[in-house]
Amino acid sequence: MAEARRTIEPVVLRMSIERGDVDWEARVRAAHHRLVRTPAYVPEEGEYYTGAWADAHRAFHRTLLEGCGNRALLETFDRLWTASELARRWSAHRNPDRDGAKEHRMLEEAVLARDADTAAAVLVRHLTLTAAALTDDSGQAT
Numbered sequence: 001m002a003e004a005r006r007t008i009e010p011v012v013l014r015m016s017i018e019r020g021d022v023d024w025e026a027r028v029r030a031a032h033h034r035l036v037r038t039p040a041y042v043p044e045e046g047e048y049y050t051g052a053w054a055d056a057h058r059a060f061h062r063t064l065l066e067g068c069g070n071r072a073l074l075e076t077f078d079r080l081w082t083a084s085e086l087a088r089r090w091s092a093h094r095n096p097d098r099d100g101a102k103e104h105r106m107l108e109e110a111v112l113a114r115d116a117d118t119a120a121a122v123l124v125r126h127l128t129l130t131a132a133a134l135t136d137d138s139g140q141a142t
Contacts, residue, residue, distance in 0.1 A: 001084045002131035008080070009127065010120035012065045012073045017116045020067025025112055031056070031063040032108040036101065054085070060104065064111055064123075087130075098129060 016024065038056040040049055049057070058081060065077055103126045110119035 001080060001087070002127060005080050005084065006124050006127050006131075008073070008076060009061075009065065010123050012068050012070070012077065013111070013119055013123055014116045015070065015073075016065055016067030017111060017114050017119060019069050024063075024067040027063050027066070028060075028108060028111055031060040032104060035060045035104060040100075058085075060108075064107065098133075103129070 020028075035053075035056040038050070038053045040053045041047070042050055045051070061081070062074070062077060065074060068074070103122065107119060107122045107126065110122055
């Protein structure tokens with residue numbers, strides 16, 4: 001799943017940066033703002049990401065790609081996201097030193113600067129860190 005996402009999403013992100021208009025930029029900014037303002041953890045929901053944060057997280061990542069204007073690619077993203085959601089939630093506390101907020105901020109900044117190379121590299125690193133949290137040193141699932 002991680003390999004598929006690291007292959008497809010940077011390409012779609014590049015398309016979004018190339019094709020997205022000012023309304024798309026505003027939606028990216030708004031989705032990031034919502035993500036930053038939504039608590040990732042609350043005591044009454046346990047040790048994993050909150051449902052509200054998970055929704056905001058998905059909305060941010062999908063909004064980044066919506067500028068591509070290609071429904072088939074967005075549907076592919078939706079399927080991959082749904083399939084990987086359990087693993088992503090499971091990895092929530094596997095690397096407590098990870099600064100996900102910084103990763104998302106860097107991604108937003110690169111996208112809004114229309115820096116496709118940086119945005120794609122940040123996205124690949126972001127996806128790789130999530131996948132790495134689920135594997136041991138041999139690359140096998142933990």
